[in-house]
Amino acid sequence: MSMLEVRNVSKHFGSLIAVREVSLTVAKGELRAIIGPNGAGKTTFFNLITGFFPPTAGEIIFDGQNVTTVSAADRVKRGMARTFQVTEVFPELSVRENVRIAAEVAAGYALRPWLGGAEVRDIASVVEETVAVTGLAGKANRLVGELAHGDQRAAEIAMALALRPRLLLLDEPTAGMGEQETFEIAGLIRKLHRDKSYTIILVEHDMRVVFHLADRISVLDQGALLADGTPEQIAANPAVQAAYLGKAA
Amino acid sequence: MSGMARAQTQAPAAERPLLILAGIWVVLIAAPFWMPLVGGYTSLASRILVIGLAAMSLNFLIGFTGVVSFGHAAYFGLGVYGAGMILRYIAPSTPLAVIAGILLGGIVGSAVGALICRRRGIYFALVTIAFQEVFYYIAYKWDSVTGGFDGLRGFQRQPIHFGLFTLDIQKNDLAFYYFVLAVFAIVVGFMGFVLRSPFGRTLLAVRENERRARFLGIPVDRHIWLAFTISSFCIGAAGALYALLNNFADPSSLYTDLSGELVIMCVLGGMRSFWGPLLGAAVFEVLQDYISSQTVNWLFFIGLIFVLVVMFFPRGLLGVFRRRSAA
Ligand SMILES: Nc1ncnc2c1ncn2[C@@H]1O[C@H](COP(=O)(O)OP(=O)(O)OP(=O)(O)O)[C@@H](O)[C@H]1O
Ligand SMILES: [Mg+2]
Numbered sequence: 356m357s358m359l360e361v362r363n364v365s366k367h368f369g370s371l372i373a374v375r376e377v378s379l380t381v382a383k384g385e386l387r388a389i390i391g392p393n394g395a396g397k398t399t400f401f402n403l404i405t406g407f408f409p410p411t412a413g414e415i416i417f418d419g420q421n422v423t424t425v426s427a428a429d430r431v432k433r434g435m436a437r438t439f440q441v442t443e444v445f446p447e448l449s450v451r452e453n454v455r456i457a458a459e460v461a462a463g464y465a466l467r468p469w470l471g472g473a474e475v476r477d478i479a480s481v482v483e484e485t486v487a488v489t490g491l492a493g494k495a496n497r498l499v500g501e502l503a504h505g506d507q508r509a510a511e512i513a514m515a516l517a518l519r520p521r522l523l524l525l526d527e528p529t530a531g532m533g534e535q536e537t538f539e540i541a542g543l544i545r546k547l548h549r550d551k552s553y554t555i556i557l558v559e560h561d562m563r564v565v566f567h568l569a570d571r572i573s574v575l576d577q578g579a580l581l582a583d584g585t586p587e588q589i590a591a592n593p594a595v596q597a598a599y600l601g602k603a604a
Numbered sequence: 605m606s607g608m609a610r611a612q613t614q615a616p617a618a619e620r621p622l623l624i625l626a627g628i629w630v631v632l633i634a635a636p637f638w639m640p641l642v643g644g645y646t647s648l649a650s651r652i653l654v655i656g657l658a659a660m661s662l663n664f665l666i667g668f669t670g671v672v673s674f675g676h677a678a679y680f681g682l683g684v685y686g687a688g689m690i691l692r693y694i695a696p697s698t699p700l701a702v703i704a705g706i707l708l709g710g711i712v713g714s715a716v717g718a719l720i721c722r723r724r725g726i727y728f729a730l731v732t733i734a735f736q737e738v739f740y741y742i743a744y745k746w747d748s749v750t751g752g753f754d755g756l757r758g759f760q761r762q763p764i765h766f767g768l769f770t771l772d773i774q775k776n777d778l779a780f781y782y783f784v785l786a787v788f789a790i791v792v793g794f795m796g797f798v799l800r801s802p803f804g805r806t807l808l809a810v811r812e813n814e815r816r817a818r819f820l821g822i823p824v825d826r827h828i829w830l831a832f833t834i835s836s837f838c839i840g841a842a843g844a845l846y847a848l849l850n851n852f853a854d855p856s857s858l859y860t861d862l863s864g865e866l867v868i869m870c871v872l873g874g875m876r877s878f879w880g881p882l883l884g885a886a887v888f889e890v891l892q893d894y895i896s897s898q899t900v901n902w903l904f905f906i907g908l909i910f911v912l913v914v915m916f917f918p919r920g921l922l923g924v925f926r927r928r929s930a931a
Contacts (some may be wrong), residue, residue: 384854400838405819407819416693426823427818427819428818428821428822428823429821431819431820432821436819437819439815439816439819443813443815443819444813444816444903445808445809445811445812445813445816446813447810447812447876448808448812452805452808454807456805456806456808456820457820459802459805460802460806460809460820460821460822461820461821464802464803465806465821465822465823465827466801466802466803467801467803468797468798468801468802468803469802470801470802475912482898492864514816518820544742553822
């Protein structure tokens with residue numbers, strides 16, 4: 356069964372059509388990459404899936420339920436978590452506090468004036484596990500704003516993971532990173548996909564990362580879906596080569 | 605080895621905040637005894653606590669939720685009038701007056717908060733000012749009830765009866781100081797407790813990054829409304845104490861000038877620090893008390909000091925102790 360089904364979704368900003376009748380289906384456990392040139396509408400597409408703003412037309416089905424009119428906060432409760440193209444963290448709080456807030460909100464404690472002993476322990480174990488998975492155990496008490504760029508990205512992914520999502524959306528997680536950091540984040544994403552069987556949608560510009568990690572690739576161009584297939588099919592697709600890979604190479 | 609020796613002479617990291625907290629309370633409890641030594645007096649100490657409580661309540665919103673209100677004197681002033689009108693018209697009871705002040709400031713603040721919690725930034729700040737003008741206008745115009753321009757007089761704080769003994773806060777300044785300190789402790793303790801809760805951490809999240817907060821599943825508008833409500837109840841308590849302090853409810857207590865001064869106190873002391881606004885209020889009130897006895901242009905000097913602090917301590921006086929990491 357599919358985890359996410361997008362049906363004929365469009366988004367207009369005035370006269371600009373940022374996303375144009377895109378349909379796509381992501382299976383459970385799949386790692387889907389979305390690629391396309393700058394301004395193709397990839398981030399807008401993420402914003403539609405996660406409920407940042409409503410689509411101009413079309414429907415979004417998440418895990419069998421129509422969530423087109425569901426608020427962003429409620430989509431998170433139903434199991435969607437995302438990271439942003441520009442890192443969005445809580446800079447003046449520690450890594451552990453960043454992750455802890457996510458874990459507490461996901462557990463439904465956002466309005467709680469206090470927690471019982473067992474609840475505190477449950478949250479702490481989620482936090483420690485998540486911090487460890489993302490390789491931040493040694494930096495858990497540092498303020499996120501003082502970490503290196505790559506570690507900030509990892510902290511943002513840790514927050515998303517602490518939500519215990521069923522669908523994880525990563526918008527250019529390696530943007531602005533050097534070789535080593537890119538390698539580490541790619542390794543983390545692969546681990547989440549292969550070992551922890553997360554369903555992931557990944558927007559990524561680094562083609563090595565995309566072709567290395569993705570089960571399937573969707574190509575957006577000027578808001579429209581240009582192609583959709585396995586990495587081999589996409590690499591061999593003449594339209595993609597003309598519109599995108601050719602230009603990039 | 606030398607590192608270990610140093611570690612042993614210092615308090616362990618987890619205990620240090622507790623020591624600082626204990627130190628703060630010792631200073632506050634002993635204030636009537638050390639203030640005269642440095643040229644102060646007990647009722648100035650009471651005033652600092654009351655205004656400090658107002659600034660800390662406002663900072664709950666500004667410093668810990670990241671939402672700026674330039675109209676918080678409204679809920680302070682409603683606390684003043686709530687307490688004053690109880691004593692003047694209803695019953696000669698200090699506890700009732702305090703409760704009425706808290707409820708009036710808090711409930712009205714909650715209603716206004718519900719109306720404006722979708723606004724952000726400058727729009728939010730402007731609407732808070734607009735509402736403040738409305739309440740000021742009512743207090744100013746409704747002569748028969750509020751005393752209008754002259755304010756509400758003809759009431760006095762009443763001794764508090766505890767069955768076995770009576771605390772005469774009416775005649776005894778020292779007793780009144782400890783009464784103020786007790787209310788201060790309850791309200792400040794409440795805010796501190798809230799900020800350490802899961803709910804309190806969602807407020808920090810909103811302050812730090814609203815977009816991230818929303819995509820963690822925090823209904824941001826609702827939490828801003830709750831923070832506004834809590835802040836209004838707390839500043840209403842400060843207003844009620846202010847009525848008792850002066851035995852007078854004055855329309856300027858819900859005027860824009862006071863809102864601006866409260867914001868200045870938060871910035872002076874340090875908005876990221878829980879106790880910063882209290883220090884800001886102390887600096888402000890002491891300077892006002894001292895300089896205004898020397899020159900009528902005391903606001904000029906306050907302004908000058910404010911500018912210097914903002915230039916040299918952009919994070920406020922207590923912002924120097926900026927945290928680098930956290931347990
Ligand atoms: N909120 C908005 N209001 C108006 N126009 C927008 C908005 N968001 C995006 N756009 C426009 O929509 C188009 C698609 O932008 P989008 O950010 O989705 O592209 P992208 O594929 O993520 O690009 P990049 O690779 O640079 O991140 C662009 O022309 C952009 O200017
Ligand atoms: Mg983008």
